[in-house]
Amino acid sequence: MACSGFSERYLKRLPLFTMGRSRCRVSVPALSLLRRGVQQHAAIASPPQSQPKGADQWVGVVGLEIHAQIYSSSKLFSGARVQFAAPPNSLVSFFDASLPGTLPVLNRRCVEAAVMTGLALNCNINRKSLFDRKHYFYADLPAGYQITQQRLPIAVNGILTYQLQVGKKGDQLATRTARIKQIQLEQDSGKSLHDDNRNQTLIDLNRAGIGLMELVMEPDMCCGEEAAAAVRELQLILQALGTSQANMSEGQLRVDANVSVHRPGEPYGVRAEVKNINSARFLAKAIDYEIKRQTEVLENGGKVLNETRAFDFKLGYTTSMRDKEGKQDYRFMPEPNLPPLILFDAKSLPAHVNPQQVVNIDLIRERLPELPSISRKRLVEQYRILPEHGFTLLNEDGLKDFFQNVVKMTQTDPRKVIGWVINDLLGHLKQGNLAVHQSRISPSSLAELLNLLEKGIISSSAAKQVFEELWKDEGKSATQIVEEKNFGLIQDRKQVEQICQNVIDQHQKEVEGIKKGNKKILNKLIGQVQRETKGRTDPVMVKTILEEKLS
Amino acid sequence: MLGLTLREASAALREGKVSATELCQRCLASIKETSSVNAYITVRDAGALQQAEAADKRHRRGQALGPLDGIPVAVKDNFSTAGVETTCASKMLKGYIPPYNATVVQKLLDQGAVLLGKTNLDEFAMGCGSTDSIFGPVRNPWSYSQQYREKSAQTGQISDEDADWVITGGSSGGSAAAVSAFTCFAALGSDTGGSTRNPAAHCGVVGLKPTYGLLSRHGLIPLVNSMDVPGILTRCVDDAAVVLGVLAGHDPKDSTMVQEPFQPFTLPSNLDVSKLCVGIPKEYHAPGLSRETVALWTKAADLLENAGAKIVEVSLPHTRYSIVCYHVLCATEVASNMARFDGLQYGHRCDVDNSTEAMYAATRREGFNDVVRGRILSGTFFLLKENYKHYFLKAQKVRRLIAEDFVKVFHSGVDILLTPTTLGDATQFKEFIKEDNRTRSAQEDIFTQSANMAGLPAVTLPAALSARGLPLGLQFIARAFCEHQLLTVARWLEKQVDFPVLRWQAVPDREHPVLQHNKLASLP
Incomplete structure (x- = not known):
């Protein structure tokens, strides 16, 4: 269904215009703003004296929204192929381009992937889920709305159990859990490529309509390290399941972090959403930066804004992208072209249906690979x-x-x-x-x-x-x-005996010590033999020889 | 020749009495002669003739594809047609040439039907007059009939032929006029709140709205996805059954369709109505219902009763909320469906290029008419977070109640409902445009809309001429997927009422081919 002629025309017809991007390119370092804040609010910001130690400590609260691209050969609602780095607009069906009159047809493979992921994450799989339209105007969203699952997602109430290395050497493992609020199926958008020189925006719709699983995680993490470990575990699970390739650098796994800070026992603080994170390492950095930034803001009597912030991985800090206070209304409504998605299990499976046309949760559970x-x-x-x-x-x-x-x-x-x-x-x-x-x-x-x-x-x-x-x-x-390099062990015992004798001769002081009963000094002599031979002697043999000679 | 029914024309083609090319040429000539009706937006002279030649070859080889092979048809201009401009009568889509065929169009083509062209409509099918088109209003062919001219002359109402023409109804007015004016044997319309049945009634043709989910919507540019169905316009009930047989059936491209295969049927020539229970919804005695429509409705009920059918009064108590409920549901889906028309990929684009947002805004302001923009704005309002449950959710609940009314009635042993299709006969254009589109839609769709709310099949058939010499239609509504019964009963009534054929009051200086035929061939 890909229409190459169409895409060519389409690219030619792209307008000469700029997107409202200036806000994203704010070059004022956020840190300098913060410092100014420090000075302004220094007088007000002294913490109360009477509180017990530690009670006034700010702690980070982190929740994640993760978009995982479903690993499937075709898109969520169309037959167009899914492939990374294909020529622009070469994988676009009429539906993906939102030609008038086209209708979505749900890809069974994507449903199975979401069910399998839900099962692996201990979710309740909803026997009935619904699709909704989420409206907003953007050039890489050709229909003017995204089909998603806002009211009734395919899976809810899961748990992700993950481990992270703790201890001074990082040689101990701690186990943590993060609750998964829901997994919803939705469409990916296209890509906008901004050409500043020519004052143009080019649109590539290859990605438009690829199936995504959006995983919404409860704010059960407290720092960047935990979030990164959770994401890594999720990535491994998705890869083990084969439901997503989950490669962050190719955008198959995209993580947005909701970060706030509060004092334990107090309600959660106002949260900021951090976007543009393309690796687990940067995720940890961005979150920790954001916790630190918010703590400083609050310590200095300021207010954390409910906003979207972008992480600049080169500079290592987040900058404000857009205010969320004047919230965009997405005008959700049910997607009228898709009936409710009904899933079955062995018990509820109707007798007369074609097994190709239904999704049986029990069959998917049986196929779950090792996690x-x-x-x-x-x-x-x-x-x-x-x-x-x-x-x-x-x-x-x-x-x-x-x-x-x-x-x-x-x-x-x-x-x-x-x-x-x-x-x-x-x-x-x-x-x-x-x-x-x-x-x-x-x-x-x-x-x-x-x-x-x-x-x-x-x-x-x-x-x-x-x-x-x-x-x-x-x-x-x-x-x-x-x-x-002649690294082989000296197999000739006599040769080793000779070397040992030389060492004994040159270390009379140590020999005396050994003879007085300090056996530990023997190791020093063994080491000396090893040094002389550049490690080419068998320590066991050397030990035996030395013991014989010194006994 | 053009006065034949589709089935007769099909037989004539099969028997070699006429060639598809000849039929096509005659239709094209007829389109030209009646061009003042403005039924067509696009006429495919060359393409249609090519198709006709191919059909002739098949007929000569005795390898006709089916009953539609070589039959000239027209398609409403909100169905996507590959390589043929599809405008929705809007500036927004002027010049848009789709790369694919709507499934129902494809099915017609696969059966060898000859696509004459695309018919006029209200912009994006929003309207009930076929007057709100950037290509100008459609004129009801009956405006130029002897029947209308004579009656009007008697009452002294007609003064000027060019000022006193009546509307077709809508929004599929182009398709209804095309069939009524003998320019084609069948046409596709779309029906969201009555858009096929309303103009069919005003133009004196049969208009079938099948059950939601029986015909594919793939390629039908949507008005209200949850109510839209492709409609069928023909000159007799039998023909509608033939076309239905070709179009119905599962399409994997439309997920809202039923999976069960459809069995095409032919209608029995004799029907024993004595076992039939016909419901007369009392709420359909609505304000504004013309006296002669009531009389016609009563007459039809009497005909059925006299033939042994049981006639019962039934109640559809929530029907009165249908209009306002429809208004909310329609506007919300319109606001959403129209979001894709942003000037980026296809259709109209303004010259503004200082920002994407400014380009969107100007394109949409220039591309849509007031009616479309008005519905987008109200739909957007209904969908706002704080309004959603007060409007959209409530409207959905009311819709459920309306649908349940029908379920209850059909459970009570009623087989079929008999209602008027419209309040009265067609209005003169100059009167019609005194009211705004929304007011008109609220009035005109009153008897047709609830069938869309409930997804039920309904058919209108021409039953009589009004005192003004204009067609009046009656509607049957049946249980879901009971098209066979619906059309069987409609055909029975069609036989009884003996609706007269349109007799042209000479289209100036031209002998119209239709004038050779005085009777509808479906009459005995």
Whole structure:
């Protein structure tokens, strides 16, 4: 149904006009405004003295509105294809372009995706849900309204359970929950591309009409870190389900944060909505910035405005986009072209209907894949690794597969493998800001390295050096590196005995200490032997030899 | 030839008595001769002839596609037609050439029907006179009939032929006039509050509004999505059944349709009405109902009763709220449906380019007439957050009550309702325009609207000429999806009333082909 001729004409006919964007480009840094505020209100803003310590602490309250693009081959109400980065206006049906007389036809796949997501998030699935029109004029919304589910959404009252790393080293896991108020099906809008030089706005309708799940989360989070962890868990769930690709940088997962601050026990404060957040990291930053900003405003006797704010990821702060006080009235009304969406379960399924024309919740429940929380538990049990390891394996894209591939190719205990994967590999990746799939060491070469270690061909300290060599990515295998650099363990016991003797001779003071009974000093000598041989001796053998010689 | 019914023309084509090309040429000539009626916005001379030639080839090979193969038809200009300008009689869509066919249009074309052109209407189908079109008003062909001219001359009312013409009713006035003036054998209208039945009654033709959900709305540019249905205009009830058989049936592009397949039917030539229970809604004795309409209504009831039918008075108590309820529901859906006309993608665009908002505003101000703008404004008001439950929600509840009235009546054993279609015969244009569009709509749609509220099938058939020599129609309303029964009863009455054929008072200096026929061929 895509009409290329149409789109071409359409682009040519685009008007020469600007959108009212100047408000979005306010370049006055919000911080300087704040500082002025501080001075103005300094006199009024002294906190009451009598309150007990901590009671006057401001706490952040964060709720999220998340739009997840449904992973489906066609759009929510039309047959046009869904594809990222296709040529502009090449995926536009007559309905998507809102040609007069066209009607929406609900995409069954999108309904199933929303039901599956709802089930995975412990929602009640409404057996009957309704579609509504939400009206506003914008160039990339060709019908002048968006079809959404305002009155009766497809799923309600869910729970998202997520974990985040806490503790000084981040090596402990804390479990939190955030309630999900509802999941609603709705249409995505098109995209406006503003060309300032030519004073033009170009519209691309490829995205117009793609199915979205809007997840509305209750304000159950208190800081950026929690919000980011919740979003990450949601992302993993959606990806496990296959209901959304949930890639934030491609806009498949878009997060708006409602942020307010209050003192515990007091009602929630006025909230600001932060938009334009395109990664989990920026989400955390934007929220924390906003909590800090609002706290400062209130501390200084100011008022938080109910407004929409944009996060500038380059500058790291939020700026006011538009006032929400003079609220836009979306003039909701029922979508008359779509009957109520009725879902069935095994019990309520009418006998005579074509199974292709109904959605059976029980069938979808049966098809639910393993969720991330279960995958983590299974990893922990299967490999007897720590829960935080399971957490990291799943939360880092591709790390679980990497780990499992290494385990498959080596005899090394998975509990040792996990150390290499998380400490060494992930450490290096993070340092280089790389994703797992960009790793310079493949699972097989890491496995080869671990096998050399396991077989006693190299020592663990030599293994670290081989790892560093491998990371240089010069096309050499671990075995080659070991041979070329002569990293292999000295297998000749006599040679080791000679080296040990040399060390004993040069460390008489320590030898005396050992002989007096201070066994701990032995480790120092073992270390010295390792140093002399650049880690090419087996510490167990060295220990035995030294003990023999000093006994 | 043009006075034949669709079924007769179909038979003539099949038997080779006439060619589709000849039929098409005659219709095109007739359109030209009656161009003062202003029934058509677009005439497809070349395209129609091409289609007709193709139909002739099929007929010669004995491979006709069906009863409509080679039959010239017209389509109201609010149905999307691929490659043919579709204006909704509005400046907003002037020059808009859709890339796709409405499903009902496609079905006509698939059956080999020859699309003569697109017919005139009130802008975006908002009106009941077919007077509010940027292409000018439609004139009722009966204005130029011997019947009207003679009667009016007797009463001394007619002075000037050009000033005393009467309206067609609307909003499908172009389609009704096209059928009435013998320029085509059937036409598509749309019916939201009576837009097919009202002009059908005023123009002396049959107007069928099928059950909501039986015909696809895909490609019908909407007025009120929850009430719109494609309507069928023909010169006799039998023909309406033929066209219905072609158009009905599930379309996956319209989610508000019923899934069940439709079984086309032919109407029995004899009907025993003795087992029929006919309801006469007492609330339809409305203020403004003309005495002769009441007399006609009574006469029809008597005919049925004399033939053995049971006639009972029934009550539809909420019908009186129908007009105001419709006003709210219509305006809200209009406000929403019209939002897409912003000048960006298709249709009219103003010259203002200093901001998007200014461009939207100027485009919409220039593109829509006062009636459309008025409904958009009131609809927007009804949908405001603080007003929603006071207007829209209440209107929806009232609509439910109106629909339930019908359910109760049909549950009580009544098979079908008999009502007038309009208060009286057609009004003269110069009188009609003294009142505003809204007032007129409130008056004119009074008997037709509630069937749309309830989604029920209804048909109007021409039953008699008024004292002024103008057509008067009667309406039957049936249970949902009982079109077969509805049309069977309508056909029975059609036979009894023997409605006269329109006799042209010579269209100046031209011998009109219609004048060769003095009788409607459907008469025995």
